[in-house]
Amino acid sequence: MAERAYGAIIFDFEGTLVDFQWRLEPAEVELRFAFAALGFGGDDFAQGNYATMWNAAADWFAPRGRMAELRQALAPIYDRWDLDALNRWAPRPGAAKLLRRFAAGGLAVAMVSNVGRSALAGALERFDFVECLLPVVSRDEVTYMKPRAEGIFRVLAQWQLAADEVLFVGDSRADVFAARAAGMPVAIIRGGECAESAFAEHPPDYMISQLSELVELLERGPGARAGWFPGDRVG
Template identity: 30%
Template sequence: MNVGASKPSRSPSAILFDLDGTLIDSAPDIAAAVNELLAGRDLPPLSVDQVKAMIGGGVRKLVERAFAASGSPLAGSAIEEANRVMAPIYRRHLTGLTRLMPAVREVLTHFHLNGTAMGVATNKPQLATREILLHFHLTEYLGAIVGGDAVTHLKPAPDALLLALAQLGVEPTDALMVGDSSGDVGAARAAGMPVVLLRGGYTQIPVEELGADLVCDSLLDLPSAMQRLRAAA
């Protein structure tokens, strides 16, 4: 446990969730989009595991990493052009192969019934994020949905978290960030929030090494993790 000044002294009144690797397993859809993009340049496909290692930092960074992994790295305006080509392809691959992570609906229902405000803060584009959440009927639980193109700086900057909290009317010290990657930790720290990470997400670095306040095996462990955070405050 990384004990810091951002620990809550009581249960937080709001929880912000990352999306990819936290609420949804979207790697197969993202891989399908990447491979459609690469096929348009006569480049070989990448595996889902390869693409999973590239997730984080937004679509532009995904495109850059994919072409580098294919042996045809891009630079400058070529990245921007590939990103423009990727945009409609990405939108065609949002929910076909994507699935909810374990226990998502049960846990969101639990916190909703307990009166905890919830939101999503992700680097995924806003419209794509909303379409996915609508597809899985999760929007009814969420008072704020902030995508990466709704803010100036992507995570690990705190912009998305701070905007989501402003929409919920909650101060950072009275909220918790739940994610799966170093970007989530960095954003939470910059916003002045405690952060819990989940195993099984899209980080290539072991979650125990990312500096979160607590690490959970799944979302089902989140209520007890919050109790532990409160006890350690």
């Protein structure tokens, strides 16, 4: 096999290894009311999404050592919408087989997800992903969700790898922003949380349509990125 372009890979979960099933509109309406009840308003909350609203609130709670209060008030709402999505999640074609192939080939494989620990643990077990991913960082292990890079930095610290040695694979603008904040190349798979047009201003390094395309991408060698443009497809 050719020398790998990357020594490790970090996956997002929902929209990437499984389909996207979070019901964003009603969930974010409920979350805005909940954040307002805590005294939060303004553009960060009127225009923010489930992740950026949490991060904006955490910017106030975390420096004061009061994150437990934010989790107590808001985590049950996030968890409930996770569990709602859990009822409908289905794996992307070939996801478990791909993870096993990477793990068996000695590739370090991890996950950083904005989904909470409870729903994520059940889903990873159900879809036979759990033994292939180490570590798994859910939103419950971090102060800030993606698009912040905290979860990615936790994985890099555990692996003791440089960011440019690792590929992040996701489906959303938040994944692109988090990977960029960590200094990491990023591949986006179509058909997840964000439409392809959403990446026009902030394109990923790679745009793929099937998880299986990652095999050739990782095996192209250190020069793989040269001449590889977003929208190109392996094959």
